[in-house]
Amino acid sequence: MTEIIIATDASNSLHCWISDNGAPSETTIPIETIIQDPFSYIFAFRNAYHLFISFSxxxxxxxxTxxxxxxxxxxxxxxxxxxxYRCTSPAIIIPTPASSFSSTTSTTTTSGDVCNDAILPNLENIMEKWRFACRAIPNGHDINFVCFELSAPDGYMPSGISRMLQIISTVLSLKEREKGRFRCGxxxxxxxxxxxxxxxxxxxVAIVGWSLLNE
Known part of the structure; x- marks a missing residue:
């Protein structure tokens, strides 16, 4: 399957780029090509506003869309x-090879180790934007699968996003045209x-699998 990055500009014109590891490449793809076989493409959104405009x-x-x-x-x-806060390790005394025979030692200091404490100034704003954008997906949609891609700077994983994931997946499940088909991961x-x-x-899908509920 080919991932395409969906985005809109200031005039709400649509742009479809072939994805390069989750970022837009320099190659665009015609809309006519995409709609001929939509199951061959993953529609990727890096920005909640683009998702909102694409469906509203x-x-x-x-x-x-x-x-x-x-x-x-x-x-x-x-x-x-x-x-x-950044942790600075205390000085560590490391014996030199000759220290067994004398009192000579060497001292090294490590610094810059990042503490676990972190402030996430825009987390609430991000979650609200995605929740709002997903509401634009209409009743009777035919989306079969949504992948929530959660990679973040420094690999940081805020626990507060669990509620947002629950809300979005619930809304999309309730709005699907063919009940019991929607899956996410x-x-x-x-x-x-x-x-x-x-x-x-x-x-x-990790819990309920791919089988339809009425099968």
Missing amino acids: NEIIYNEI RHVRIIRLYILRELQIIYP LEGCSPAAAARFDPCLVGN
């Missing part, structure tokens, strides 16, 4: 992390984080 704008929706079947949301790419986080967030997702 009637022209864009009828032109392409009503054909969407698989979506990847890069939720935390814009996360800002501030470390107010996680990427970009550690197995420990996935285990913590998995129970929050409605339609999580």
